[in-house]
Amino acid sequence: MPQVLDAAADPGRSPEFAGDAWAALHAGFRWQVPPDFSLAEACCGRWARETPDAPAVIFEGESGCSATYTYGQLQRAANRLSNALVRRGVQRGDRVALVLPQRFETAVAHIALHQLGAVAVPLSLLFGPEALQFRLQDSGAVLAIADGTVLPALRGLRESCPSLRELLVVGEGAASAEPGAAAESAWMGALQAEDARFTALATHAEAAAVLIYTSGTTGPPKGALIPQRALIGNLSGFVASQNWFGFDPFDAGRRSAAVFWSPADWAWTGGLMDALLPTLYFGRPIVASQGRFSPQRAFELMQRHGVTHTFLFPTALKAMMKAVPEPRRHYRLQLQAVMSAGEAVGDAVFRWCEQALGVTVNEMFGQTEINYVVGNCSRLWPARPGSMGRAYPGHRVAVIDEAGKTCPPGVPGDVAVHRRDVRGDPDPVFFLGYWKRDDATAAKFTGDPADSWCRTGDTAVMDADGYLWYQGRSDDVFKSAGYRIGPSEIENCLVKHPAVANAAVVPKPDAERGALVKAFVVLAPGHAGDAALIEALQSLVKGQLAPYEYPKEIEFIEALPMTTTGKVQRGVLRQLEAQRAGRAAG
CATH class of the missing domain: 3.40.50.12780 (ANL, N-terminal domain)
Structure with a gap:
């Protein structure tokens, strides 16, 4: 098997990579696609x-x-x-x-x-x-x-x-x-x-x-x-998100101990391309577990099989954080790396992973068509709480506007990945196209087909250091009284409250403001949703975010609508609010 990842040096062992190795990794990286x-x-x-x-x-x-x-x-x-x-x-x-x-x-x-x-x-x-x-x-x-x-x-x-x-x-x-x-x-x-x-x-x-x-x-x-070839395109991100422990392409056959597990369904990109296939590519064992996910079962399984590396959705991490606040008091864990993707992790979960699991969670971003393109590797560059991370080695990522031009730092736009890396070589991570949907394939790209940006449909801002800060799906972002509202930041703030297990923020149609900020909240066990809690949650958001971002209305709900990949279906809740508004107007 030819080497498919190449870099100027082994970043896991070279002292020159101490601190922030991100720029050096990109400078020395080359794809090797046979x-x-x-x-x-x-x-x-x-x-x-x-x-x-x-x-x-x-x-x-x-x-x-x-x-x-x-x-x-x-x-x-x-x-x-x-x-x-x-x-x-x-x-x-x-x-x-x-x-x-x-x-x-x-x-x-x-x-x-x-x-x-x-x-x-x-x-x-x-x-x-x-x-x-x-x-x-x-x-x-x-x-x-x-x-x-x-x-x-x-x-x-x-x-x-x-x-x-x-x-x-x-x-x-x-x-x-x-x-x-x-x-x-x-x-x-x-x-x-x-x-x-x-x-x-x-x-x-x-x-x-x-x-x-x-x-x-x-x-x-x-x-x-x-x-x-798409698996090759996934590998730099997979290795980085696992902190280069146990999945080291530079170990020259040295088989370090590593056991991978994720509850992610192998029928989806998150389970297949982020867990099963890359684990097998490096010749390591993966745990295949059947049954419904529960925080307690997750901890028991990781203890029983000595799991060292895992991919856990933010919704899973939130549930684990609420159910078992101090897991290392009850379980013998051997975790070396935790990757998370699908939704924004948020700084509350980020800090819990550091303090309770002893691991800095590496947030990752990708999608079925172009997977594992952005994320963190806390061992090799600083992971900033709340950030999606930076472009993984070999991927050219930018935030672009509607015309396809790169947005200045701090200006929101569409996260996009270029067909060619910074050296001009084809990026192997790209999909071939949508099955029997040439029109949809063409609409996914901006620019010349051979030299174009692929839009993800996710909105973010990029800072001066190349970190991306997620705002939500492009169709999840909305305006209220002229202010641009990204649901992710508000949801993260709400989850910090001990009474909140999960939350989703959507617009509620309003004749005066265009839309009101509304939050659907799932309560943590042992808590009751009442007027006092609503006031406390509104005060929490007002105190930590901008005044215009606090939810004017909060509705307690037993469970949020989710996709089978663990993503909140905010569109379902938006449609519910639109239907309610239509009935009220009629």
Whole structure:
């Protein structure tokens, strides 16, 4: 496997990088993208040959049962599955849906598909029939590998998904299908019938690897087609966000101890590209855990498996902070690095991680189309509380205005990533485009197609030192009485109050001001929402932020609407307020 990251020196050990190494890292960094690159070879094949007995996946079920699978076992199972898929007519470029949770078989499926050049279409177990139907139809998936729990939903979609020829079922539930319907096969039986040897097809770095559908927070879901090379583009950010401990590309084969875990669903970019694949790329073990997230279970799991590195959504960290304020009094933790993304972390959670976990949380920013492009590495440059961080090495990031011009420091605009890095070399992190949506792909970019900015749709300001400060999705930012309101800062302020578990800020239509600042608040256990608390929260925001930012109205709510990737769906709350205003006016 060729080296795919290159820098002037090893930043983890060179004294010249003491303090703030950010500028030096960028100056010495070069992408190394080979013409042929395979996720299967990079994440499994080479390790199966070099260290076949090294642990790859540590599985823990809801009942507490656990099993450890090695890289050799992962490769042999992937070989059997590749043979089984070829037998079923799956060819290079075919889309295969994976409706699977975190489990060994999910990792096997990804390796097997990339070995034969097929395209994985990961789908969440949380999707209902309508969401599954749209994605199966739109992708033209020819086969689905699915957990037995979703089999009834998939059976009901057979007639509406004519391209879907067969279901390969993991766990119990597979049965013979009625004539004319998609066939069903049990995973175990299908693999046992195949040879454990398979000759992987050569794969170009530009070849499609994964088709991931966006969460739909800004419109109907679009399929982002991710190439094999995109993992290379993720690596500098992954290594930096993990503080260069345990995932060191300069260790020349030295296998430092590292165990990774994240509750992020492997069906999403956050779980697949930020956790599963990069962990396997470095030949380290990842914990696959099933079951609902809870703060106590998270701490227990990290203690039990000696987790050293993790990715936790801000919503998870907030819940952990409220439920277990002093975790190290109750759990033996070995954490070396915590990365967080999806929403703004905020300085309250930032300080708790430092004091309670003993780790400076590295905030990261990216999206399905261009992932892992901005963030922090507290070991190599100062992490500023509340900031998204700086551009990771190899990525050229700016805040641009509507005309595509770079905004001066302190002026808000759209976070954008350039197709070419500061040296003029292509950035490998970019997606290939939206599946069957050339119009949407073109709209994502500003400027000449070969030399253009890709807009993220997220608003931020950049300071003079290159740090980005998140304000919200472009469609989340609103104006009240002429003032520009970014919800993230207000939400972070509200969460500092011990009675607040989570909060979301949206505009409430108002004839006089255009919109009022309204907050939806989820209470922490043991607290009651009353007039006194409303007044206290309003005073808190008034005292820490600008007077025009305090929420004129606060509504207590049992739970915030969330996407399956852990992001608050402020659009749902905005629509609710618009409907209420319409009824009041009528």
